Amino acid sequence: MSHDTMDLTLHVWRQKSSKDSGGFVTYVEEARGISEHMSFLEMLDVVNEKLIEKNEDPIAFDHDCREGICGMCGLMINGIAHGPDQTTTCQLHMRVFKEQGITDITIEPWRAKAFPVIKDLVVDRNAFEMIIQAGGYISVSTGSAPDANSLPIPKENADKAMDGASCIGCGACVAACPNASAMLFTSAKIGHLGLLPQGQVERDDRVLRMVNKMDEVGFGGCTNIGECSAVCPKEIGLEFIARMNRDLIRASLAKGDSKKP
Amino acid sequence: MAVETKDKVGVRRTTEYTAVTLESQVPAGPIEKRWDEHRFKMKLVNPANKRKYTVIVVGSGLAGGAAAATMGELGYNVKCFCYQDSPRRAHSIAAQGGINAAKNYRNDGDSIYRLFYDTVKGGDFRSRESNVYRLAQVSVDIIDQCVAQGVPFAREYGGLLDNRSFGGAQVSRTFYARGQTGQQLLLGAYQSLSRQIAAGKVEMHTRSEMIDLIVIDGQARGIVTRDMLTGKIESHLADAVVLGTGGYGNVFYLSTNAKGCNTTAIWRAHRRGAFFANPCFTQIHPTCIPAAGDYQSKLTLMSESLRNDGRIWVPRKQGDKRRASEIPEGERDYYLEERYPSFGNLVPRDVASRNAKYVCDEGRGVGDTGLGVYLDFADAIKRLGKQAIFERYGNLFDMYARITGEDPYEVPMRIYPAIHYTMGGLWVDYNLMSTIPGLFVIGEANFSDHGANRLGASALMQGLADGYFILPYTIGNYLAQAKLPKVSTDHPACREVEVEVETRMKRLLSINGKRSVDSFHRELGDIMWNNCGMSRNEAGLKQALKRIPEIRSEFWENVRVLGKNEELNQSLEKASRVADFMELAELLCLDALERRESCGGHFREESQIDGEAKRDDENFSYAAAWEYSGNVSRPNLHKEPLIFEYVIPSQRSYK
Incomplete structure (x- = not known):
């Protein structure tokens, strides 16, 4: 392990508040001597720390667990949601840039009308x-559950449900999509619950309410571009x-809803 | 009694509260029946009356989220607060391993009694038997509840739930969802909470931080929060307040906690009269990725299942800087296998951690910093093949490679212990109520169930037990009996606390010193880790107790917090939290100094036999409950004696 350092040029989106227009600010001096072993957030x-030393307002960014699971962090890095490593921003390490010879980094917030x-x-x-409050749950109150093993679930379905349930709600899918669509996020929850027997009772209602x-x-x-999945950590x-669209058609027919698929 | 304080670091305050004696409220009778009988004796709130009560829940993790959702379902009006942008981000989400429950689905001899027994023993006989028994009892309901919510636990081909053995348990009672059990359980609670938010029963306040507690006529009646987007400081009132705000591991700066985890809620409650119990019981996890440099912002834990196949070693020679592959077998010290032939690399967390520290202190640590030991899979790969290792630990190996840039299939992993969990917390009685009437504390924030050491897969169990199945009953018992006069936010107590909070923020912003908040936090963390970390002694603790107040004074004179209160100001948020860590740190060291025995996560060098921890039941079989005296440096100690009627204390041995 060596402590190779890099000198970077950062173009960072600075915006004082939601009411300000904002713009890019370039940092060179502050981004010298960056160790390749640092995470992007480090x-x-x-x-x-250097900005504070110079009495300048530090850059505000969201982060919390810094181990890739809470979903709080998320930046557009050189135009890619979470950067070039298909992981969360907190798990992206500077050696990735070193290996690719990148020293110019543009950092933006998620861009979407809904964010x-x-x-x-x-x-x-x-x-x-x-969206979750609209139906991303199974309506079961504490204390009313039957024994956990009274309901066998095929392993394949449980595993598939877990794939959807692993969504961390970071919003990279929306940020990456040219339409700022939340289809991947919404469908992950609908798929998780819809694949399980517990989720069947409310399945039709759920998809209609969440999609609406x-x-x-x-x-x-x-529009089936697939950027969402390509950046999903x-x-x-x-x-x-696809599964959500099928559920939506099914539910629309069953409920006589005019909701377009 | 009236307490007036004007210590150097805090804000001036005057609070009235009645002198408290520690009443654990533990029911009598056979342990198997205590919770049932207690439930029957508790007063109920009439269903039609529940909507007349408001309860504040601070924190939205497994404990807070589950409690808020369940109380909403019961019909109470709930106000829930979290500092993140969504309740789904609470740090419970990061738990990997699993959740224990005494279902005995494996038919391997597990039972409620065995889970109870293991937990009391694992806690090194410093927890309350009645609480632990209840925890084991409700563990079975938790799994039912979570499955009904749609938590996708791992299953077998027959469709039934899978279990594994975890953390050295002799039965397979751990339920899991890949390596993301905490995430899935939290999302289950979050979804139930979202349902109650949509139903209008829970009012959710995100990006909202509790800065202080409002006590009126001796009862906890509300909190003062800071809106993290606008800086607005505001009182929220209720009939009871519940804190589910997690642990205080970040007092060490580097820990496996999320960056935002902090002690402010429980510390401010402590200053208002809630006793703080066993702060020195902190847990260190042996298999974390070592810090790479000064810029390190947090430590990442890897499941300790890695020790099932990895062999831990360091070079025999001091300062040996050769690469691992260049060090011949004869010059390697497999120190755990040598010292503990029967348990080897699978000794408990604290033993593995301490021994790693010793070899590094001897100058035999590996990596650039010298603070690391090897966890070597070469033999396991030779024996089982790379594919088998990939199947067992693939995701952990990927995580390690991403963070360190090294391939653990080719070179040994480097690991080092890190602070991971805090067993100490606010003192609560059997009803989970603190020494302030109406203030309840649940999950990691309280001290109750893990004693001096927590077993693997038990944190999730306790958080959900408290939140789903215990607090919703016991809080009803309180509300049904308490006299709760109507109060409004123009009550002078609210304004008084608001002014204190405003003054504190103004003061932090006006110091305009030379050092950043992080630099202070790092310095505090270094002292805590070196003097009150894996192993503690009188001289080191006294040194820490001298240094902490010095750093604290420097902090209040020399910290630089830019910007203003009326905006999103992350430096100000951190400064306010670090100020509280600076006070808690002192209590933690005082407690460690007072406890002149080794037990669980607390190893006092003066108390050992043949290099192993020596517990002293004769003198220290109690929970230390500290009362704020008005002077941070001179708290009053109260002792709750611990009585063991079922599990007879014995000394641990792993040789």
Whole structure:
């Protein structure tokens, strides 16, 4: 293990508040001597320490667990959601840039109508909450459950459900999509619950309510581009979108709803 | 009693609260019947009256999220607060391994009693038997509840739930969802919570941080929060307050906790009169990825299942800088296998951690920093083949390679212990109520069930037990009996606390010193890790107790927090949290100094036999509950004696 360092040029989106227009600021001096072993967020920590030293406002960005599971972090890095390694921003390490000979890095917040910028690189993802609140659950109150093993579930279905359930709600799929669509996010939850016997009772209602909410809060439609899945740190596949579309048609017919698939 | 304080670091405060004696409220009778009988005796709130009560829940992890959802279902009005942008991000999400439950689905001899026994013993006889028994009892309901919610636990080909043995348990009682059990359980609670939010029963406040507790006439009646987007400081009132705000591991700066995890909620409650129990019981996890440099912001844990196949070693020679592959077999020290022939690399977490520290202290650590030991899979790969190792640990190996840039199939992993969990927390009685009436504390934030050491896969169990199945009952018992006069936010107590919080924020912003918040936090962390980490002694603790107040004074004179309160200001958020860590750190060291025995995660060098921990039941079989005296450096110690009627204390041995 060596401590090879890199000198970077960062172009960072700075925006004082949701009401300001914002713009790129270039940092060179603050981004010198970056160790290749740093994570991307540690690199930003170092830049921020230098900014504070110079009495300048540090760059605001969301982050929490820094181990790739909480879904709080997320940046557009050189135009790619979470950067070039198909992982979360916190798990992206600077050696990836070193290996690819990249020293110029542009950092932006997620860009989507439904994710307004709050400050600098921080966005408001409350629209995701509203989609889950519209039906992303099984209506079972505490205490009313039967014995856990009273309901066998084929391993294949449980595993497939787990693939969808592994979504961390980071929003990279929306940020990567030219239509800012939330189809992958929404379908991952619908697929997770719809693949399990517990989720059948509310299956039709769920898909109608969640898809309606998704449209209502300002996400775009899906045009099968696949960027969402290509950047998804949990590698959730497009088949979840296909499955959701099938469920939507089924539910629309069953419920006589005029919702377009 | 009236307490007035004006210590150097905090804000001035005057609070009235009644003198408290520790009443554990543990029911009598046979242990198997205690919880049932207690439930029957508890007062109920009439279903039609539940909507007349408001409960505040701070924290939205397994404990807080489950409690908020369940109380919403019961009909209470709930206000839930979290500092993240969504309740789904609470740090429970990062738990990998699994959740224990005494289902005995394996038919391997497990039972509620055995889980109870293992947990009391694993906690090194520093927990309350009645609480632990109840935990084991409700563990079975948790699994049922989670499956009904759609938690995709691992299954066998027959469609039934799979189990594994975890953390050295002799039965397979751990339920899991790949390496993401915490995530799936949390999403289950989050989905139930979302349902209650949609139903209007829970009012969710995200990006909202509790900065202080409001106590009126001796009862916890609300909290003061700071809106992290606008800086608005606001009082929220209720009939009871529940803290599910997690542990305080970040007092060490580097830990496996999320960056935002902090002690502020429980520490401010402590300053308002809640006793803080056993703060020195902290757990260190042996298989974390070592820090790579000064910029390191957090440590990443890898499942300790790695020790099933990896062999731990360091060079025999001090300062041996050769690559691992260049060090011949005879010059390698497989120190755990040598010292503990019967358990070898599978000794418990604390033993493995301490021994790693010793060999590094001797100058035999590996990696650039010298703070690491090898975890070598070469023999396992030779014996089982690369494919078998990939199947067992593939995702962990990938994670390691991503973080370190090294391929663990080719070179040995480097590991080092890190702070991972805190067993200590606010003191609570059997009803999970603190010494402030109406203030309940659940999950990692309380001290109750793990004693001096927590067993693997038991944190998730406790969080959900408290949140789904215990608190919703016991809080009803309180509400049904408490006299709760109507209060509104124009009550002078609210304004008083709001002013204190505003003053604190203003003060942090006006110091305009030379050092960043992080630099102080790092310095505090270094002291804590070196003097109150894996092994502790009187001289080291006294040194820490001298240094901590010095750093704290420097912090309040020399910290630089830019910007203003009325905006998203991440430096200000951190500064406010670090200020509280600086106070908690002192209590943690005081508690460690006071406890002149080794037990569980607390190893006092003065108390050992043949290099192993020596517990002292005669003098220390108690929970240390610290009362804030008005002076951070001089808290009052209260002792809750621990009585063991079922599991007879014995000394651990792994040789």
